[in-house]
Amino acid sequence: MSDKLSRRAFLKGSILSVGSVAASASVVSAASALAPSPQDPLVTVIDISKCIGCEDCVYACKESNASKFPFPQKPFPRMFPDRVPIEDWSNRQEVTDRLTPYNWLYIQHATAIVDGEEVELTIPRRCMHCNNPPCVKLCPWGAAKQETNGLSRIDADICLGGSKCNKVCPWDVPQRQTGVGLYLDILPNFAGNGVMYKCDRCFQKIEKGETPACIEACPEDVQTIGLRSKMVALAKARAQEMNGYLYGLDENGGTNTIYISPVPFDTLDLETGKGKPHMDVVPDQMAQGSRLARAMLIAPIAGIAAAFGKYYSRVKEDR
Ligand code: SF4
Ligand code: SF4
Ligand code: SF4
Numbered sequence: 001m002s003d004k005l006s007r008r009a010f011l012k013g014s015i016l017s018v019g020s021v022a023a024s025a026s027v028v029s030a031a032s033a034l035a036p037s038p039q040d041p042l043v044t045v046i047d048i049s050k051c052i053g054c055e056d057c058v059y060a061c062k063e064s065n066a067s068k069f070p071f072p073q074k075p076f077p078r079m080f081p082d083r084v085p086i087e088d089w090s091n092r093q094e095v096t097d098r099l100t101p102y103n104w105l106y107i108q109h110a111t112a113i114v115d116g117e118e119v120e121l122t123i124p125r126r127c128m129h130c131n132n133p134p135c136v137k138l139c140p141w142g143a144a145k146q147e148t149n150g151l152s153r154i155d156a157d158i159c160l161g162g163s164k165c166n167k168v169c170p171w172d173v174p175q176r177q178t179g180v181g182l183y184l185d186i187l188p189n190f191a192g193n194g195v196m197y198k199c200d201r202c203f204q205k206i207e208k209g210e211t212p213a214c215i216e217a218c219p220e221d222v223q224t225i226g227l228r229s230k231m232v233a234l235a236k237a238r239a240q241e242m243n244g245y246l247y248g249l250d251e252n253g254g255t256n257t258i259y260i261s262p263v264p265f266d267t268l269d270l271e272t273g274k275g276k277p278h279m280d281v282v283p284d285q286m287a288q289g290s291r292l293a294r295a296m297l298i299a300p301i302a303g304i305a306a307a308f309g310k311y312y313s314r315v316k317e318d319r
Pocket of ligand 3 (some may be wrong): 055
């Protein structure tokens, strides 16, 4: 037998052991998405022991969000000085092995050693939707925002592509496309050179009481969405049943995405790099007195800039 255990063989025990909890999960998903609030936001639990790496979720995300993807104008305006690099994904829209402006969810590959055997795992990765998101709090233009249900998103009508959200995101999630957005009209040679893109948690579907596309498409029920009050309990119960581990509950002060793994996260040999987020321990970036919390003092400027951006977008639409 190969020294690489079949994922299914290794995980079979885990899946069976959590079966009773999983059965109730879909019910939680449908019923509890109805009344999220800042105190009890929407949380997604992702059980990586169940993921088979089929990428159905990835293509469902692409299809469902295609209308939000960038249509850049070319040639790109030249920047003076050339301080901001061109980032053009428009000719590589088919890429699915990392996060891009056209791929907001990807399947990360990892291996772990269990009882001397190498096990392969696949992990859906996207924005963690932090409880206190630095990308939202530190966007100088107010283009990134957090809804009352806890999801965070970037308003493509306001974003100037300065990439601050990427720099302050502990997982480097938002990705830039050059040649699109407001900067072309107001500061074509000096602004951030595009728009930043990331998972918006299918906010329009959620507003209509529907389930995010990636969750709906998954044949293995890897993800469960519901109110934090229920999802945290669900994640802990599943982890306990499989003697597993949680990631996201405390990272960056807590996120609205909780991963469950049958092996410790710090033993995962993850494929990381640009557009491929890590799973390291992350301290609270916005903790009182931290460098980023002090930087938040510019927030009033962001409010004015956001109002301007919204006004300008409307004027442009009316033309
Ligand atoms: S993971 Fe990054 S992009 Fe997502 S909410 Fe947190 S800081 Fe923002
Ligand atoms: S929640 Fe929506 S936008 Fe986010 S990864 Fe899933 S399908 Fe994509
Ligand atoms: S659709 Fe489900 S099983 Fe397939 S890769 Fe995505 S999370 Fe994993």
